[in-house]
Amino acid sequence: MKPLPFLDRPVIYAPLAGVSDYPYRQMSARYRPGLMYCEMVKMDPLVRYERNTFHMLDYEASMHPIGAQLCGSKPRLAKQAARIIEDLGFDVLDLNCGCPVDKVTKDGSGSGMLKTPELIGEILSEMVAAVDIPVTVKIRSGWDDNTIVTPHITRIAEQAGAQAIAIHGRTRQQGYKGDADWGTIKAAKEAATSIKVIGNGDIFDGYAAKRMIEETGCDAVLAARGTMGQPWIAEDIFSVFAGNEPKQRTIEDSRKALYEHFQLLRQYHTPRQILVDMRRIGCYYLKKSPHTREFRSLIAKAGSVQEIEDLILNFALEEMCV
Numbered sequence: 001m002k003p004l005p006f007l008d009r010p011v012i013y014a015p016l017a018g019v020s021d022y023p024y025r026q027m028s029a030r031y032r033p034g035l036m037y038c039e040m041v042k043m044d045p046l047v048r049y050e051r052n053t054f055h056m057l058d059y060e061a062s063m064h065p066i067g068a069q070l071c072g073s074k075p076r077l078a079k080q081a082a083r084i085i086e087d088l089g090f091d092v093l094d095l096n097c098g099c100p101v102d103k104v105t106k107d108g109s110g111s112g113m114l115k116t117p118e119l120i121g122e123i124l125s126e127m128v129a130a131v132d133i134p135v136t137v138k139i140r141s142g143w144d145d146n147t148i149v150t151p152h153i154t155r156i157a158e159q160a161g162a163q164a165i166a167i168h169g170r171t172r173q174q175g176y177k178g179d180a181d182w183g184t185i186k187a188a189k190e191a192a193t194s195i196k197v198i199g200n201g202d203i204f205d206g207y208a209a210k211r212m213i214e215e216t217g218c219d220a221v222l223a224a225r226g227t228m229g230q231p232w233i234a235e236d237i238f239s240v241f242a243g244n245e246p247k248q249r250t251i252e253d254s255r256k257a258l259y260e261h262f263q264l265l266r267q268y269h270t271p272r273q274i275l276v277d278m279r280r281i282g283c284y285y286l287k288k289s290p291h292t293r294e295f296r297s298l299i300a301k302a303g304s305v306q307e308i309e310d311l312i313l314n315f316a317l318e319e320m321c322v
């Protein structure tokens with residue numbers, strides 16, 4: 001069994017459905033996180049070799065180490081899907097037990113799996129037996145406040161041979177509201193013997209990452225929304241870990257990064273897709289400025305890729321400095 005690739009660089013970029021696509025990961029790779037994940041893919045279409053699903057798993061050499069995340073609740077499919085992921089050259093295979101969306105949980109997948117911990121163990125065992133790459137699992141802290149399951153599932157995952165468990169310190173019922181409860185990450189770490197624990201929830205800068213490790217004892221941190229518009233967050237976190245101040249980023253740095261991201265989109269997506277994606281992406285990069293709303297409405301009105309380019313290059317960001 002191969003070892004986890006991120007232990008000497010313990011900062012991971014999360015799977016983000018509808019967000020962490022190929023251009024997003026090209027941007028992320030420039031700042032060398034210890035591992036990055038693709039968007040989650042469902043096991044069923046993967047084993048049916050559906051083209052769109054494979055497309056979501058496209059990657060290039062700069063993105064290594066890279067993980068794929070599978071969502072599904074059928075042990076036999078998990079085994080088949082795991083082999084496909086390994087054959088595609090991924091470095092890590094993750095099982096999604098956190099997705100809160102009704103469409104996913106209704107067949108018992110995603111965070112629905114938190115209600116069937118033994119099934120998580122069964123699926124992980126199938127995956128571990130099927131591949132040599134490390135298998136990990138990502139969970140939420142529980143279904144609701146009355147059912148916090150992190151220590152229990154940590155032990156189950158460890159017994160099944162998973163090498164790491166990522167804990168998002170929010171319950172399924174919580175969605176994305178309120179603060180993540182890092183105590184549930186600490187509880188997982190206390191329950192773990194050999195399995196590594198990855199802490200997740202509310203890491204938006206290097207100081208939060210350091211605090212999470214100090215408060216929970218987790219072995220690595222996983223940033224999700226904190227990577228959106230800040231592809232450099234790994235660099236900032238590593239600076240803080242090394243006892244240094246993170247680099248100050250100006251609004252012009254954000255404009256430059258947005259422009260680079262836009263150029264990567266151009267190489268990968270259709271003009272129509274670029275127009276749609278830029279409504280979202282433009283706002284990530286400029287979210288800390290007071291004129292985001294104005295920028296967003298201009299982007300939403302843009303009718304061509306060229307108009308978007310002009311907007312990124314010429315929008316009066318000087319006024320936007322806070």
Ligand SMILES: Cc1cc2nc3c(=O)[nH]c(=O)nc-3n(C[C@H](O)[C@H](O)[C@H](O)COP(=O)(O)O)c2cc1C
Binds near residue numbers: 202
């Ligand atoms: C837009 C979006 C898409 C997400 N997609 C996934 C996904 O595909 N798989 C997954 O395990 N978690 C997914 N998550 C959850 C994040 O990986 C992470 O657990 C959560 O956002 C908490 O971390 P944060 O507070 O750093 O954002 C998603 C979150 C967001 C906001």
